[in-house]
Amino acid sequence: QVQLVESGGGVVQPGRSLRLSCAASGFTFSNYAMHWVRQAPGKGLEWVAIISYDGTNKYCADSVRGRFSISRDNSKNTLYLQMNSLRTEDTAVYFCARDPRVYNSAYYFDYWGQGTLVTVSS
Amino acid sequence: QSALTQPASVSGSPGQSITISCTGTSSDVGNYNFVSWYQHHPGKAPKLLIYDVSNRPSGVSNRFSGSKSGNTASLTISGLQAEDEGDYYCTSYTTSSTLVFGGGTKLTVL
Numbered sequence: 001q002v003q004l005v006e007s008g009g010g011v012v013q014p015g016r017s018l019r020l021s022c023a024a025s026g027f028t029f030s031n032y033a034m035h036w037v038r039q040a041p042g043k044g045l046e047w048v049a050i051i052s053y054d055g056t057n058k059y060c061a062d063s064v065r066g067r068f069s070i071s072r073d074n075s076k077n078t079l080y081l082q083m084n085s086l087r088t089e090d091t092a093v094y095f096c097a098r099d100p101r102v103y104n105s106a107y108y109f110d111y112w113g114q115g116t117l118v119t120v121s122s
Numbered sequence: 123q124s125a126l127t128q129p130a131s132v133s134g135s136p137g138q139s140i141t142i143s144c145t146g147t148s149s150d151v152g153n154y155n156f157v158s159w160y161q162h163h164p165g166k167a168p169k170l171l172i173y174d175v176s177n178r179p180s181g182v183s184n185r186f187s188g189s190k191s192g193n194t195a196s197l198t199i200s201g202l203q204a205e206d207e208g209d210y211y212c213t214s215y216t217t218s219s220t221l222v223f224g225g226g227t228k229l230t231v232l
Contacts, residue, residue: 035221044125044226045160045168045211059219062123095167107215108158110179112167 002026002111004096009116012086022079022096022113030054030074033099035109036081038092048094049081053103064090086120093117126151126212126224133230139200142227144212145193150222152193156215159188159197162226163208171210172197199229207231 008020022034036048049060049070058070069082079096094116097109127145134140144151144159151157159172170179172188175195185200195214199206212224 037223044209045162045213045223046125047213047221047223050221061220100173106173107154107156107221108170108173108213109160109168110170110173114167 002098004098004111004113006094006096006113006116009094009118011119011121013122014086014088014120016086017082017084018086018118020081020083020094020096020116020118022081024077024079024096024098027098029072029077031102033101033105034070034072034079035097035099036070036079037095037097037109037112038090039095039115040089040092043092046092050099050105051079052105083118086118088120091118091120123216123218123220123222126214126222128210128212128224128227130225131228131230133232134202135232136202136204138202139198140202140229142197142199142210142212142229144195144197144214144224146195146214146222147193149218150193150214150216151190151195153217154215155190157188157190157195158213159186159195160211160213161206161208162211168211202231204231 003025051070067085071080098111100110160168162168175190176188
């Protein structure tokens with residue numbers, strides 16, 4: 001069965017960096033686009049970034065552009081989110097999610113991980 | 123890239139129907155049929171309810187239905203059940219090749 005397991009969250013000071021990982025299993029990871037979505041405490045869901053199945057196309061939200069970078073290693077079935085210049089407002093649970101269309105993007109999410117908490121605080 | 127507009131809360135009694143609206147612009151909801159809806163219970167992974175405006179994934183109850191008119195999409199839940207309580211979110215693809223969520227709607231079953 002499809003499984004997505006995020007890791008790498010923790011407490012980090014403002015201005016520092018953190019890299020999140022999402023380990024995928026139960027499907028051919030290299031065939032699917034992937035997303036990161038986050039939820040700040042007491043707030044709604046916010047889309048963060050998408051990467052195409054082969055890693056050639058990437059887009060991200062205005063709120064993280066220039067600071068966050070999405071990437072993937074298809075040989076390791078792993079998705080990443082490199083977060084630089086972290087701000088207190090980046091504090092959130094970060095979810096990875098699969099886009100269901102093979103070799104393309106359907107722009108929705110059919111499977112989600114359980115999330116990993118990132119806390120940005122001095 | 124402003125969030126789509128959803129009512130903060132809706133409520134209904136068991137057996138009733140409710141509708142949650144999701145209003146965007148001609149740059150997102152009004153320009154694409156890439157509108158999807160999710161149910162989210164705190165501490166759990168969100169669950170896909172509707173994709174491409176009105177399509178229901180296998181395993182999702184037919185009590186959930188979606189539609190769109192102009193810049194506004196809607197999710198209707200018929201025959202409300204206690205288990206339907208939770209937070210509901212819409213999302214849409216945008217002309218910037220990004221996605222945007224609605225602010226979320228808390229559904230209370232009275």
